[in-house]
Amino acid sequence: MAVRGAGVISAVLNTDYLDAVMRSALYAPDMNSAITEAGGRRMLYVPADPVAMRREAAIADTFVRRHLDSRLAESVLAGATASGERRLVVQRSMRLPGLRLDRALVVSLGRGQAVIDAGWQRLAWTCGLAWLVFAVTAGVSMAVLQRRRRVHDDAARAWADQQTAAVQKTEAALDGASLGLWEWDMRADWRSVDARGAAMLGYSSDDTAALNDWRRQIHPDDLAGLDLALAEYLAGHRQRYDIEYRIRHQDGSWIWLQSRGKIVERAADGTALRMLGTRMDISQRKQAEARITHLAFYDGLTQLPNRRLLMDRLHHAIAKSARTASHGAVLFIDLDNFKSLNDTMGHEMGDQLLQVVAQRLQQVTRTSDTVARLGGDEFVILLEDLGGAEGAATAGAAAVAAKVLEALSTPCLLDGHQVRTTPSIGVVLFGAGPHAIGDLLRHADMAMYEAKAGGRATWRFFDPQMQQALDTSAALEADLRQALIRQQLYLSYQPVVDRTAQVTGVEALLRWAHPQRGEIGPAEFIPQAEKSELILELGEWVLQAACLQLVQWAASAATAHLTMAVNVSARQFRQPGFIDQVRAVLQRTGADPRLLKLELTESMLLADMDDVIGKMAALRAHGVSFALDDFGTGYSSLRYLKLLPIDQLKIDRSFVQDMLHSRHAASIVRAIVNLAYSLDLAVVAEGVETRAQWRALEAIGCTAFQGYLFGRPAATLPPPARFNLEDGQQAEGLVGADQQSC
Incomplete structure (x- = not known):
C-alpha cells in the first residue's frame, strides 16, 4: 500500500497467481489470453501454448504499434494466422502513467472467429427458426380462427336462413x-x-x-x-x-x-x-260429415230413414219395450200396382209418387214414430209406447193402419195427372218378450202379403199360422233342391192332336216323385220355385230333359215328327244368358231346334218388350218356334201380336170349358181363332175334355187340340192312334183333374 512521502515501492508478483487470474478470464476452451510488453515480448500466455502464441503474434504486434502512444486503448482486431485461421483478438493497452507501471503492457484475449460466429449463428438460426415456427403457428392459428369465424358466420347465416325458411314454411303451412x-x-x-x-x-x-x-x-x-x-x-x-x-x-x-x-x-x-x-x-x-251421415242413414229420394237407421231404432225400441213392459208395432207397407204405374207413366212420376207417400206417412204418424223406406215401394212404420195391454196396443196399431190406408188411397195430382194408389199393410206387435229384428220384419212382410191376397187396399195382423206356412214353404224349397240333386224330377208328356186325332206333338209337364210324400204336382212346387232362384235351375233341367227326349224320338219314324212344347218362366226368359243357354242345350243334346217350341205367358210381355222381341227373334232365327200360352187371360194388347215373332196361340182352358155354357166365352174362343188365322198363326185349344167341346171347337175352325179327352200326361208317349169321334164314351176320370203345367 502507499504511504505519504516520496519513495519507490516495488513488489514481486507471483507468476502462478497471475496465471490463475488470467485463466479465470477464459470462458471457453478455445480462448487464450496474453500480456505483452510494448516491445512485443510475451510476458504471459495462457494457456502456455507456443503454437497459439505464434498464431496471434502478428495480430498483437500490430495492436501494440498502433496504440502504445495512447494512454489507455482498447481494440478488437481480426486477422488470419499463418495457417489461415481467422481469429478475433480483444486487446487493451495500459499506459505507465496511469497505472504507475514501470513499462507499457498490452493485455489480449483471443478466440477463433469461426467459433465465435458459430455461437451467434446458432443463436440466429435458433431465433430465426423460433420466429418461423411462431409465424407459421400464428398463420395457422389465424387461418383456423378465420375459418372458424367464417364457419361461424356461415352457420349463423344458415341458421338465419333456416329460421326464415321455417317461418316461411310455417306461414305457408298455416295458410295452406x-x-x-x-x-x-x-x-x-x-x-x-x-x-x-x-x-x-x-x-x-x-x-x-x-x-x-x-x-x-x-x-x-x-x-x-x-x-x-x-x-x-x-x-x-x-x-x-x-x-x-x-x-x-x-x-x-x-x-x-x-x-x-x-x-x-x-x-x-x-x-x-x-x-x-x-x-x-x-x-x-x-x-x-252431416251429409255423409244423412246419406248413410237416410233415403236420398224421400229423406226418410233407410234400412240401416230403421234397424238401429228397432233394436232400441225392442230393448225399451223389454225394460218398460210396453208394446210396440211394425207396419210393413207396400204400394199396390206401383210397378205397373212406374212402367206406364215413367220413373220420374213414380219417384214423385214415392215422395208424396213419404209426406203423407209422416203426417199420419207421431213425431216419436219412425217412418222408413226400405227400398222400391216398400215402407215401414215403427210405433212405440202403445201401452202395456196387448188389446190396447192392437187397437192403436189398427188405428194407425187405418189412417195410412185412408191417406195413401186418396188420389194425388202429379204433373197434371191424377194418380191413385192403394197400400197393402202388414202389422206385427212386439212386447216384453224376446224378439229378433229379422223375425219382426219377416212377420210384417208375411202379413202384408196376406193383405194382398185378401184383395189389397187393406191390412192384416200377423198370424202364427203364417209362420207355419212359411216354414212349410222353406221346407218344400229345401226338398226341391234335393230333388234336383237326387234326380227325383221327371217329365210327363200330354199329346196335342189335329182334327183327325193324330198326335202331332206334346207339351212337356214337370212332375216330382217325392220319396215320402209321393207324387207332387207342379201347382204345389212351381210357385215356390218362382219365389227363388231355383226356378232357373228347374227351367234349365226341363229344357235339357225335353231335348234329350226329342233325340230319342228322332230314332223312330213314328215319333220323329213330334214337336216338344216347353213352358218358360218369366225369370228364366229374362236372364241375360237365356239365348246362349238354349243354344248350348241344343248343341249338347243334338236335338232338332225346329221341333222345339217355347211357350211364353202374356205376363212376360209387360216389361221390356224390346228385350223380349230381341231374344225371340234370335232363337227363331236358330229354328226355335214360340207359342203364346193362356192367351186371353193376361194384360197384353193386340199390338203385341203384330210385333212378337210367335207361331202359335193357345186358348186358355177356362174359355174352352165355359164355351158351351156361356155365350161370351164362346165368342171369345171364336174371336181368338179368327184372330190367329188372320195373323197366319196356328191355334191350339187347351183343356178339351168332352166330345161336345171338340165338336164345337172344330165347328168354329180350330184344328189343334190338347186335353184329357186325348190322353193324360204320361212319362211315355202312347202309340199313335186316331180318336173315334163317333164313340159316345167320354174320357173316364179326367174331367176337373189338375192340369197345372210348368
Whole structure:
C-alpha cells in the first residue's frame, strides 16, 4: 500500500497467481489470453501454448504499434494466422502513467472467429427458426380462427336462413291448412289471436276485447265439453289439448272450430303459465260429415230413414219395450200396382209418387214414430209406447193402419195427372218378450202379403199360422233342391192332336216323385220355385230333359215328327244368358231346334218388350218356334201380336170349358181363332175334355187340340192312334183333374 512521502515501492508478483487470474478470464476452451510488453515480448500466455502464441503474434504486434502512444486503448482486431485461421483478438493497452507501471503492457484475449460466429449463428438460426415456427403457428392459428369465424358466420347465416325458411314454411303451412295461431297468457288471463285466427270469426287481430271474450261466444251445448277437455289436459290426463266446438261468428251465425294447443311455459312448481296453439275452421267438414251421415242413414229420394237407421231404432225400441213392459208395432207397407204405374207413366212420376207417400206417412204418424223406406215401394212404420195391454196396443196399431190406408188411397195430382194408389199393410206387435229384428220384419212382410191376397187396399195382423206356412214353404224349397240333386224330377208328356186325332206333338209337364210324400204336382212346387232362384235351375233341367227326349224320338219314324212344347218362366226368359243357354242345350243334346217350341205367358210381355222381341227373334232365327200360352187371360194388347215373332196361340182352358155354357166365352174362343188365322198363326185349344167341346171347337175352325179327352200326361208317349169321334164314351176320370203345367 502507499504511504505519504516520496519513495519507490516495488513488489514481486507471483507468476502462478497471475496465471490463475488470467485463466479465470477464459470462458471457453478455445480462448487464450496474453500480456505483452510494448516491445512485443510475451510476458504471459495462457494457456502456455507456443503454437497459439505464434498464431496471434502478428495480430498483437500490430495492436501494440498502433496504440502504445495512447494512454489507455482498447481494440478488437481480426486477422488470419499463418495457417489461415481467422481469429478475433480483444486487446487493451495500459499506459505507465496511469497505472504507475514501470513499462507499457498490452493485455489480449483471443478466440477463433469461426467459433465465435458459430455461437451467434446458432443463436440466429435458433431465433430465426423460433420466429418461423411462431409465424407459421400464428398463420395457422389465424387461418383456423378465420375459418372458424367464417364457419361461424356461415352457420349463423344458415341458421338465419333456416329460421326464415321455417317461418316461411310455417306461414305457408298455416295458410295452406287455414290455421290460425292463438296464445294464452294464463297469469294475466289474456288471449291473443293472429290475423288468420281472428278472421275466422269475422274480426281483425286488433279486436282484442272481442277475441278475449271467447267463452261467451262458445255455443252453450259445447262449453262444458271444452272446459272438461282443458281441465283434463292441464291435469295431465290428456297428451294434448284438442277439442271441436261451435262459436258465434261476428255475423251471428255458428261456425265449427277445431282448437289444439300445448303448454309452452311452466313455473318452477310446474304450474302452466302460457299455452300456444292453433285453430281451424272445420264448418265445411262438419257439413260434409252431416251429409255423409244423412246419406248413410237416410233415403236420398224421400229423406226418410233407410234400412240401416230403421234397424238401429228397432233394436232400441225392442230393448225399451223389454225394460218398460210396453208394446210396440211394425207396419210393413207396400204400394199396390206401383210397378205397373212406374212402367206406364215413367220413373220420374213414380219417384214423385214415392215422395208424396213419404209426406203423407209422416203426417199420419207421431213425431216419436219412425217412418222408413226400405227400398222400391216398400215402407215401414215403427210405433212405440202403445201401452202395456196387448188389446190396447192392437187397437192403436189398427188405428194407425187405418189412417195410412185412408191417406195413401186418396188420389194425388202429379204433373197434371191424377194418380191413385192403394197400400197393402202388414202389422206385427212386439212386447216384453224376446224378439229378433229379422223375425219382426219377416212377420210384417208375411202379413202384408196376406193383405194382398185378401184383395189389397187393406191390412192384416200377423198370424202364427203364417209362420207355419212359411216354414212349410222353406221346407218344400229345401226338398226341391234335393230333388234336383237326387234326380227325383221327371217329365210327363200330354199329346196335342189335329182334327183327325193324330198326335202331332206334346207339351212337356214337370212332375216330382217325392220319396215320402209321393207324387207332387207342379201347382204345389212351381210357385215356390218362382219365389227363388231355383226356378232357373228347374227351367234349365226341363229344357235339357225335353231335348234329350226329342233325340230319342228322332230314332223312330213314328215319333220323329213330334214337336216338344216347353213352358218358360218369366225369370228364366229374362236372364241375360237365356239365348246362349238354349243354344248350348241344343248343341249338347243334338236335338232338332225346329221341333222345339217355347211357350211364353202374356205376363212376360209387360216389361221390356224390346228385350223380349230381341231374344225371340234370335232363337227363331236358330229354328226355335214360340207359342203364346193362356192367351186371353193376361194384360197384353193386340199390338203385341203384330210385333212378337210367335207361331202359335193357345186358348186358355177356362174359355174352352165355359164355351158351351156361356155365350161370351164362346165368342171369345171364336174371336181368338179368327184372330190367329188372320195373323197366319196356328191355334191350339187347351183343356178339351168332352166330345161336345171338340165338336164345337172344330165347328168354329180350330184344328189343334190338347186335353184329357186325348190322353193324360204320361212319362211315355202312347202309340199313335186316331180318336173315334163317333164313340159316345167320354174320357173316364179326367174331367176337373189338375192340369197345372210348368
